[in-house]
Amino acid sequence: MLTLEGLHVYYGGIHALKGISLMVEEGEIVTLIGANGAGKSTTLRAISGLVRPRSGRILFEQQPLHTLPADRIVRLGITHVPEGRRVFASLSVRENLQLGAYSRRDRGEITADLHRVYELFPRLGERQNQSAGTLSGGEQQMLAIGRALMARPRLLLLDEPSMGLAPLLVMEIFRIIKEINHGGTTILLVEQNANQALRVAHRAYVLQSGEIVREGPAAEVAQDPEVRRAYLGGDVA
Amino acid sequence: MVEFLQQIINGLSLGSIYALIALGYTMVYGILKLINFAHGDVYMVGAFAGYYAAAVFHWSFVPALLFAMAGAAVLGVAIERIAYRPLRNATRIATLITAIGVSLLLENLGIVVLHPEPRAFPDLVQLRMVRLGALYINNRQLVIVLVATILMIALQWVVNRTRIGQAMRAVAEDQDTARLMGINVDRVISFTFALGSALAAAAGVLVGLYYGRIDPLMGIMPGLKAFVAAVLGGIGLIPGAMVGGLVMGVAEVMVVAFLSSTWKDAVAFAILIVILLVRPSGLLGRAVREKV
Ligand SMILES: Nc1ncnc2c1ncn2[C@@H]1O[C@H](COP(=O)(O)OP(=O)(O)OP(=O)(O)O)[C@@H](O)[C@H]1O
Ligand SMILES: [Mg+2]
Numbered sequence: 001m002l003t004l005e006g007l008h009v010y011y012g013g014i015h016a017l018k019g020i021s022l023m024v025e026e027g028e029i030v031t032l033i034g035a036n037g038a039g040k041s042t043t044l045r046a047i048s049g050l051v052r053p054r055s056g057r058i059l060f061e062q063q064p065l066h067t068l069p070a071d072r073i074v075r076l077g078i079t080h081v082p083e084g085r086r087v088f089a090s091l092s093v094r095e096n097l098q099l100g101a102y103s104r105r106d107r108g109e110i111t112a113d114l115h116r117v118y119e120l121f122p123r124l125g126e127r128q129n130q131s132a133g134t135l136s137g138g139e140q141q142m143l144a145i146g147r148a149l150m151a152r153p154r155l156l157l158l159d160e161p162s163m164g165l166a167p168l169l170v171m172e173i174f175r176i177i178k179e180i181n182h183g184g185t186t187i188l189l190v191e192q193n194a195n196q197a198l199r200v201a202h203r204a205y206v207l208q209s210g211e212i213v214r215e216g217p218a219a220e221v222a223q224d225p226e227v228r229r230a231y232l233g234g235d236v237a
Numbered sequence: 238m239v240e241f242l243q244q245i246i247n248g249l250s251l252g253s254i255y256a257l258i259a260l261g262y263t264m265v266y267g268i269l270k271l272i273n274f275a276h277g278d279v280y281m282v283g284a285f286a287g288y289y290a291a292a293v294f295h296w297s298f299v300p301a302l303l304f305a306m307a308g309a310a311v312l313g314v315a316i317e318r319i320a321y322r323p324l325r326n327a328t329r330i331a332t333l334i335t336a337i338g339v340s341l342l343l344e345n346l347g348i349v350v351l352h353p354e355p356r357a358f359p360d361l362v363q364l365r366m367v368r369l370g371a372l373y374i375n376n377r378q379l380v381i382v383l384v385a386t387i388l389m390i391a392l393q394w395v396v397n398r399t400r401i402g403q404a405m406r407a408v409a410e411d412q413d414t415a416r417l418m419g420i421n422v423d424r425v426i427s428f429t430f431a432l433g434s435a436l437a438a439a440a441g442v443l444v445g446l447y448y449g450r451i452d453p454l455m456g457i458m459p460g461l462k463a464f465v466a467a468v469l470g471g472i473g474l475i476p477g478a479m480v481g482g483l484v485m486g487v488a489e490v491m492v493v494a495f496l497s498s499t500w501k502d503a504v505a506f507a508i509l510i511v512i513l514l515v516r517p518s519g520l521l522g523r524a525v526r527e528k529v
Contacts, residue, residue: 050413074419086414088407099407102400103419151419 001026001186002047002078002155007056009042016042018210019056024155029177029187031197031218033231034207040190041083043207044157047188048080049073060155075103077154081161083190085144089133093124096132096143100150110150117146120176138169145176155186162193174200194231198222206231239371244494245487250378250447252486253385257440258463259470259478260392261313261433267409267473268429270329274336275316276437277460278343283309283438284358284451285351291359298361298446302384305442306435313434314427322423340460347453355452358445381443388439389479392432396475401428409473462489462505469512471519480520 002024009017017039024030032040045051047058049070058065065073079100088096097117101110118125121142127135132143141161148156158177162170174196181187181200191197197218198204204221206214214221221227258280265273287305290296296304320339324332365376396402407415408425416422444459445451466485470477485505492504512519 048417050416069421070416071419071421074417080417082414082417086411088410088414090410091403091406095403095406099403099415099418099420102404147418 001061002188003057003059004043004047005057005059007043007046007058008054009039009046009051010054011042011051016210017046017053020207020210020212021056022205022212022215024186024188026154026186027181027184028203029181029189029201031189031191031194031201031204032207033191033194033197033204035230036192037209038207039210040207041159042210044080044082044159044188044190047073047157048078050080071103074151077152078157079148079151079153079155080157081144081148081159083159083163085137085140087132087135087140087143087147090131092129093132093135093143094128096147097124097150100147103151113150113152117149120149120179121146138165138172141165141169141173142176145173145180149180149185153185155188156180157188157190159190160192161189162191162196170196194227198232240494243372244490246372246374246378247494248487248490249483250381250486251490252483253382254440254444254459254482255463255466255485256479256482257385257388257436257443258459259467259482260389260475261437262464262467263470263472263475263478264405264429264433266467267475268405268426269321269325271321271332272336272464273316273321273430273433274333274460274464275320275339275343276433277456277458277463278340278347279309279313279316279434279456280437280441280460281347281451281453281456282312282343282441283434284441284445284455285347285453286438287442287445288356288358288451291361298380301361302439302442305438309434309438309441310431313430313437317427317430322426344454344457351453353453355450358449358451360449361446377447381447384439384443388436392436392475395432401425405429458502462502465505465509465512469508469519471522474519474521477519477521484520 004020004022006019006021007017008019020043032043034040042051046053047065049065049068053066060076060078063076097114104110123139124143124146132140135143145161161173165173170193177187177189178200189197189201198221201218203216204218205212206221206227214224214227261276262273265271283305286308287301290301290304316339320335321332324335362377362380367374367376367379396405404420404425407418407420408422412422462485463482466481467478469484470481485508488508489501489504492500
């Protein structure tokens with residue numbers, strides 16, 4: 001479904017991605033793990049068109065993405081929940097969700113999806129007229145995910161959805177990720193919480209200083225001694 | 238007392254003009270963090286477009302007004318496209334200098350093409366005095382306040398109730414995330430310039446109507462004052478521009494009426510200095526907006 005081939009991204013003089021290649025198949029949850037500054041967010045930003053690779057290719061079902069503007073990429077069915085949630089704080093919860101559906105024209109269906117998001121996240125329904133900036137961190141994360149779902153994505157890019165959340169909420173978020181995937185949406189999940197991520201994912205890639213150093217089925221990657229030492233705190237579960 | 242009320246009315250009609258111009262400054266600033274110094278000149282071009290529509294095509298008030306607004310909208314979009322967009326990622330100072338350059342270009346083109354001497358603006362609305370108790374109100378003032386009010390209500394509706402308005406607010410808050418929603422940011426920016434320029438053109442036509450004369454440099458002072466009005470209300474805030482414009486108009490008229498007309502233009506700058514010292518975020522601005 002999605003293929004990255006030899007992708008190089010620079011920020012000025014900083015070489016953030018050094019020729020990474022990866023693949024996501026339809027229906028999968030693929031996780032991309034790695035330390036701070038490894039280039040995880042940059043990878044997602046390149047896919048969604050927020051940064052341009054200097055070389056390499058990104059293909060979504062044979063269609064090149066690396067030449068398209070971000071707003072066109074959304075229309076192909078890829079949505080990106082950015083790191084730090086980035087809800088529109090001064091807009092209401094409902095307006096944030098409506099903006100998620102900006103690329104769509106089918107009004108009736110949009111309203112139906114709005115209610116589906118309220119079912120998935122009842123707290124958002126209760127707070128639909130509140131401005132998004134007044135929500136708690138967990139609620140904002142739910143809003144960011146709900147907003148992305150409003151575009152009816154076929155591929156969902158999630159950047160550290162569990163960041164800064166209490167353990168109970170982290171469980172909840174991972175449960176929802178699985179649920180979304182069961183509904184037929186393919187997911188590329190970036191996480192620092194490697195433990196949880198490797199548990200929900202089918203396959204995993206480990207990114208280190210802009211390079212992919214390990215890849216494979218999530219269960220195997222989770223057993224890798226190197227990975228355990230670096231990302232899973234070392235002890236054997 | 239009657240004199241005071243009379244001056245309030247004068248101030249509100251002048252203030253409506255400032256508010257219409259200030260809206261363009263504030264909307265563009267809200268989205269691009271750019272002070273569009275050419276905005277006062279767009280107002281001037283709008284006045285001339287209204288003039289030609291009325292004097293040459295003999296159109297009546299409303300069509301002439303709409304023609305001026307449409308013409309200025311095209312000009313505003315073109316200015317952004319040609320002068321500002323290539324500098325989208327440049328330093329602020331480079332963009333600011335460009336804005337001043339565009340302003341000087343329009344003023345000097347105006348002098349060459351339109352000729353520097355003032356022209357008489359056609360009497361699109363027959364002058365009458367309306368009596369209101371002990372007060373006499375010039376019906377053109379009523380037209381100014383009425384048109385400005387309608388336009389501001391329409392603007393509020395666009396910004397708060399339409400899809401493109403929602404996109405404008407999203408882009409003003411976070412461009413990258415707006416892109417992730419599928420919003421074409423360039424198109425939203427063009428739309429913002431079109432709206433702001435159309436409002437400025439309406440102000441230009443209203444001023445032509447009220448003072449009866451226009452010239453190619455007419456945009457300089459009102460442009461500066463409207464900019465101060467936008468800062469006074471809180472730059473980037475649409476209601477701020479409305480409030481700031483009205484306060485500015487009333488303040489100016491009061492100073493002229495009760496102090497001295499030599500202070501007419503100094504008022505604006507005194508207000509600017511005071512607001513920057515006392516409350517830089519403006520009357521309606523929050524103290525400091527933190528970005529998380
Ligand atoms: N806008 C930017 N300008 C300059 N350098 C940047 C920018 N964004 C990221 N970088 C650099 O690129 C590298 C990769 O950053 P990226 O944000 O992709 O890492 P990450 O894996 O998402 O890290 P984290 O886990 O902290 O979110 C880092 O060295 C970072 O400092
Ligand atoms: Mg990151």
